[in-house]
Amino acid sequence: MNGPLRIAVVYPDLLGTYGDGGNGLILARRAGWRGRPTELLQASSDGALPDADVYCLGGGEDGPQVRAARALAADGTLAKRVAGGAVVLAVCAGFQIVGRTFPGADGTAHEGLGLLDVDTVKGTGPRAVGEVVADFVGLQGLPVLTGFENHGGRTTLAEGTAPLGTVSVGVGNGDGSGHEGAVCGRVVGTYLHGPVLARNPALADLLLRWALGEQQLEPLDDAGAEDLRAERLGNAKRHRRLLRRAS
Amino acid sequence: MVLVTGTNGKTTTTRLVTVALGAHHDEVVSNETGSNMPPGHVAALVGNHAPKAVLEVDESYLPRVLTATSAEAVVLLNLSRDQLDRTNEVRMVAGRWRAALAAAPRAQVIANADDPLVVWGAGAARSVHWVGAGLRWRLDAVGCPSCEGRIAFAEGTWSCQDCGFTRPEPEASLVLHGTGSALGVWSDGRTLPIRLVLPGRFNEANALMAAVAAEACGVTAADALAAMGEVDHVAGRFTVRAFGDTRARLMLAKNPAGWDELLELVSMGDAPLVVSINARTADGTDPSWLWDVPYERLDGRSVVATGDRFRDLSERLRYAGVAHRTEPDPQRAVLVAADGSEAVVDVIGNYTAFHDLLAAPS
Numbered sequence: 001m002n003g004p005l006r007i008a009v010v011y012p013d014l015l016g017t018y019g020d021g022g023n024g025l026i027l028a029r030r031a032g033w034r035g036r037p038t039e040l041l042q043a044s045s046d047g048a049l050p051d052a053d054v055y056c057l058g059g060g061e062d063g064p065q066v067r068a069a070r071a072l073a074a075d076g077t078l079a080k081r082v083a084g085g086a087v088v089l090a091v092c093a094g095f096q097i098v099g100r101t102f103p104g105a106d107g108t109a110h111e112g113l114g115l116l117d118v119d120t121v122k123g124t125g126p127r128a129v130g131e132v133v134a135d136f137v138g139l140q141g142l143p144v145l146t147g148f149e150n151h152g153g154r155t156t157l158a159e160g161t162a163p164l165g166t167v168s169v170g171v172g173n174g175d176g177s178g179h180e181g182a183v184c185g186r187v188v189g190t191y192l193h194g195p196v197l198a199r200n201p202a203l204a205d206l207l208l209r210w211a212l213g214e215q216q217l218e219p220l221d222d223a224g225a226e227d228l229r230a231e232r233l234g235n236a237k238r239h240r241r242l243l244r245r246a247s
Numbered sequence: 248m249v250l251v252t253g254t255n256g257k258t259t260t261t262r263l264v265t266v267a268l269g270a271h272h273d274e275v276v277s278n279e280t281g282s283n284m285p286p287g288h289v290a291a292l293v294g295n296h297a298p299k300a301v302l303e304v305d306e307s308y309l310p311r312v313l314t315a316t317s318a319e320a321v322v323l324l325n326l327s328r329d330q331l332d333r334t335n336e337v338r339m340v341a342g343r344w345r346a347a348l349a350a351a352p353r354a355q356v357i358a359n360a361d362d363p364l365v366v367w368g369a370g371a372a373r374s375v376h377w378v379g380a381g382l383r384w385r386l387d388a389v390g391c392p393s394c395e396g397r398i399a400f401a402e403g404t405w406s407c408q409d410c411g412f413t414r415p416e417p418e419a420s421l422v423l424h425g426t427g428s429a430l431g432v433w434s435d436g437r438t439l440p441i442r443l444v445l446p447g448r449f450n451e452a453n454a455l456m457a458a459v460a461a462e463a464c465g466v467t468a469a470d471a472l473a474a475m476g477e478v479d480h481v482a483g484r485f486t487v488r489a490f491g492d493t494r495a496r497l498m499l500a501k502n503p504a505g506w507d508e509l510l511e512l513v514s515m516g517d518a519p520l521v522v523s524i525n526a527r528t529a530d531g532t533d534p535s536w537l538w539d540v541p542y543e544r545l546d547g548r549s550v551v552a553t554g555d556r557f558r559d560l561s562e563r564l565r566y567a568g569v570a571h572r573t574e575p576d577p578q579r580a581v582l583v584a585a586d587g588s589e590a591v592v593d594v595i596g597n598y599t600a601f602h603d604l605l606a607a608p609s
């Protein structure tokens with residue numbers, strides 16, 4: 001590729017409520033540590049969305065989410081760049097925005113960007129809040145997915161759209177399918193915070209390989225991240241055992 | 248009765264208002280332990296016949312407590328993200344404040360004019376004393392609470408670019424003079440120095456809010472500020488205590504806005520720093536918010552990561568480029584940080600991490 005790898009955190013002023021901006025930082029650092037020239041852009045909603053190789057969208061509140069979807073549709077850059085092969089990691093409200101439809105604060109359906117063939121409605125039960133463990137389905141060869149979900153949406157995948165994973169702990173998409181997230185081409189949607197790439201460095205490196213067009217990346221010293229994963233996965237398993245005993 | 252609420256500074260401001268009112272009243276009752284939900288209020292009030300009460304109120308409980316108490320003054324400090332797994336979106340909280348205060352015409356409201364969400368929450372009340380108390384953390388205030396347009400901040404003011412919702416003119420403002428002490432400047436021409444033992448710009452802002460609240464209750468701001476100047480710690484915050492031979496200054500920061508303020512404060516010194524993070528129920532069980540805290544500012548400091556979730560913190564510091572050590576046990580972490588030196592270690596913990604260290608036997 002020509003020039004530095006450009007990673008854009010999309011609208012941190014609207015979609016920056018749940019710490020997901022960390023995903024952009026993590027990608028930039030992991031590329032930088034391997035000597036790849038990298039630019040990390042914080043793309044505020046009051047300007048044009050810059051051209052980038054990777055776009056990270058995060059969670060946000062209902063009102064700002066609607067505003068972000070409208071601004072991205074009007075701007076047009078994201079859809080254009082995705083058609084050109086850009087990588088997207090969209091979390092929670094961001095996941096819903098890159099889908100076809102999503103609910104506003106009052107439940108009214110709003111139009112998303114349609115980068116993933118998924119539809120989200122407001123759930124009727126309690127919010128899905130807690131640790132999630134999922135096995136990767138849509139992306140092969142990755143170790144188990146760990147994160148923290150906090151959402152009230154129920155997301156259904158259209159026929160032919162792959163889930164990112166299937167949950168063994170937690171709710172995930174919440175439509176009864178056991179699915180978590182969705183993936184289509186280089187667009188990945190998930191409900192998981194943590195941020196998800198801090199908890200799952202292998203996913204971070206897969207996105208980087210896509211963006212850099214490389215088959216392999218030099219390994220990094222991820223001992224701390226492995227410790228964190230082991231702690232979280234152990235905690236979730238204990239929690240699942242307790243739930244089973246209680247039911 | 249005075250109610251004090253907001254995301255950050257409630258416990259300290261409650262204490263400051265209590266001290267300020269105590270200057271003229273024999274007895275003021277307060278929920279000083281920080282139990283800020285209705286059971287804590289009942290425990291503080293039952294069997295107590297003090298003529299005045301000052302209650303710290305959890306931001307989600309303000310409407311209920313206001314209805315139950317018919318308080319005559321309500322202090323609204325600020326609103327930002329905190330414990331997102333437990334609480335509602337901050338915009339929703341502001342909307343509930345607005346409805347509750349509109350239905351409480353007796354209450355005088357003392358509100359931070361620099362926080363758009365607070366201004367929205369106070370905006371339908373009959374009587375509001377606006378205070379220019381400042382707002383460092385603005386990331387939760389960009390979306391207009393009135394029209395969902397965009398709030399633009401300029402030097403000393405803000406307004407919505409779409410609907411004209413704008414900063415009200417305050418009757419008292421915090422004015423800073425370089426590194427010297429702060430001033431409270433009133434629109435009626437008074438200027439009063441704010442001299443506190445408590446450190447930090449945020450505490451000067453809390454004191455100004457408390458002074459305006461005291462005045463609404465019949466105590467002059469000058470008398471109120473004089474009384475507040477004596478307060479040297481509040482519910483353990485900024486207490487210096489010993490762990491073995493090592494002394495540590497204990498500080499509490501439980502969300503990005505609070506961290507932003509405290510990082511500013513500790514960056515003025517170069518003491519070794521311990522950061523302790525838990526994610527128990529009272530903390531919020533998702534520590535993703537660590538990634539909203541500008542820990543990059545700690546680059547070059549001696550830092551030890553500890554607490555139940557030291558591994559999450561350690562990864563955050565790694566990506567922030569902050570070299571650090573890890574020690575799962577918080578008390579041992581203080582000793583590791585001091586490394587045998589005489590230095591007083593700065594310790595910042597979130598809610599339960601702070602309280603564990605405060606309560607630990609020495």
